[in-house]
Amino acid sequence: MPPERRKSGRQRLPIDRLSNLPKNVINSILMRLPLQDAVMTSILSKKWRYKWCRLPQLTLDDDLWEETHDLLSPSIKFTKIMYQILTLHSGPLTKFTLSISALRKYLKINSLIYFLSRNDIQDLVLKFSEWNRYRLPPSFFTCSQLRHLTLQNCVICPPPAFKGFDMLNSLNLCDVTISSKLLESLISYSPLLEKLVLKISDTSDHLQINAPNLRSFDFTGCIKYISLRSVPLLSKLSLPCQKSIEESEKCDFDKFFQLLSALEHLYLANGSDQVNVTSHLHCNAFP
Template identity: 60%
Template sequence: MQVLTGYYCYIMPPKGKKRSSRTVPPDILSNLPDNIIDAIMMHLPLRDAVRTSILSTKWRYNWCRLPELTLDQALWEMTDNGISPTIRFTNIIFHLLTLHVGPISKFALSIATLGNCPKIDNLICFLSRNGIQNLVLQFPKDNLYKLPSSFFMCSQMRHLSLNNCILNPPPAFKGFDQLVSLELCEVTISSKYFRTLISCCPLLEQLVLHSSITNHIQITSPKLISFDFRGRINFISLKDVPLLAKLSLVDTGYYEKAGKCGIAKFLESFPVLEHLHLDYYSVRFFAGEVPGQLPSALNCLKRLCLSDISLDELDVASCTLYLIKSSPYLQQIEIKVYDEDEWVERTVDDVIDAILEQVEGLSDVTLNHLRAVKLTGISGTEPEMELIKFLLAKSPILSRMLIKPGLGDGSPETRLEVLAEITQFRRASPKAEVDYKLT
């Protein structure tokens, strides 16, 4: 930290003139109001904030009342490397527990790179008694930390992020009734306890769940606005989520249960959904029953993102077209096609014919609100080209379509042929620009 230091010099008065008495300029830095000092301290890394104690006697313990503390990798790297990481961590925590005064509203701890996970039960207990509202805990992947019972006594918690730990609520746990956002990444928790945890958080608005539960997910959350899921899935149920506006389901595993959950039945529970992100596996999971039209259209859906999918597979293509058809107010579409080199099976002609027939069946559909389209990994297959033709012909206010071929898709000559074909497609929007990345 760069410390500001004042320099003073004495200038001799001209001959024949008397010296004038002057007072020493006040120490502006030490006389700043407490709220200004606190604002300065909170914008510094914790190590630099502690080092301000050398500025003056008044500044010696200013860091001790910081309401927000971050102990991350940068802090471990800046401390003495001659001492083992565990001892360094213990020393820092000891000084924190013994010197800090006042409430701690936000605390972030990352020890993901330390070889061992030090026992921090006392720290969790300390935070639970000091009004913690925003808590971020990240532990080593190979040494999951079991949260102590004192963790479940953080009654003022509003934002919680947990990484690589074990969550096992005690029987008397009544939930975090002030919790607004929850992020669980690689957290070990049973489906039963997870369901109980969510149901006991009545104000929950944002939920992120990455690779934490491997069987059943049941969520009842009337205030939930955003749900981001990534990981394996056997069963999912979202009930009583009338405010859900943003949904992302990215499934990294493939199960025999794929196709057992109908897309229409699943989406009818989200009347105000605005943003939807699905990947190949989640589309396959919902692609079993694809009706001609949703019982009630997705009239609020504005952005549709499909990643790592195959437009050459009948069920996936059918689900993709179904989502577009059932969303009359779409403004953005983003589709990322998988790299064909990763797949051995090739699409047979009768499947392609069935997909093309479904595209032709959308002749009565008009996308009156679609403004932007981004297609990545396009190789020029017939289903892909038919989809591009459809989107250009049915989007009267489309302003830009960005098309990026896959990294290993075709020679430059092939890409030029694809571009030449696309330029011949009819465009419903006179302002539509097609940006095809040749390289």
């Protein structure tokens, strides 16, 4: 066959445009997929085999256990996924979400927390079952790069040497087990804290908030008395307004609003009655 005919009859392979996308675009695509689907992209080609292993953000939640065609128990499946993450993931992991309220056993969680503490985790979400609260291991309190932290149904008992998270910007605690004293220390030892959400069902007598950079505070719970005396920048406040607090001699609303001179948005809830004040507030507006 003449060379011309051989050349013209040769089939050209289609260009793999997807694999040649920029790294940040591929990461953006994979991070929008459920974790199991992101892992399954490994079978596409050699180029895709380990792309999920370098993702800076991972989410592991209860959706992984809902598929009925998989005969593996949730605990076994969870263990396999943890093994893959701990052994195959490379590079920094800046954001990790773990929501496993459907599991009865938390296998390899301590190893995972240690892994995250060694990989510059900045945004961490840990949500567990209300009937099986998870006690945070010592390695959790060494996550020095944390910026955003959400904890649900966790037991928080830091080691004596713990001095807070220096880089923490937002803190969301829901139904955690922690003493008032330790909670006060966690807040005060996080000097950059700007947003605080507390949903605490355990009854406590007193909580003092000392956060010079705090701008937003949303509280729901059973704490009888909250002291806001070191929050000069607080502009958004949401609180339950209980009759027991209103009638208490400790509650002086005139002094209360004088201490919150930067307050702009106020939301108060008293049972079924709710008051939402979003206009600009000044201490002289409350005689």
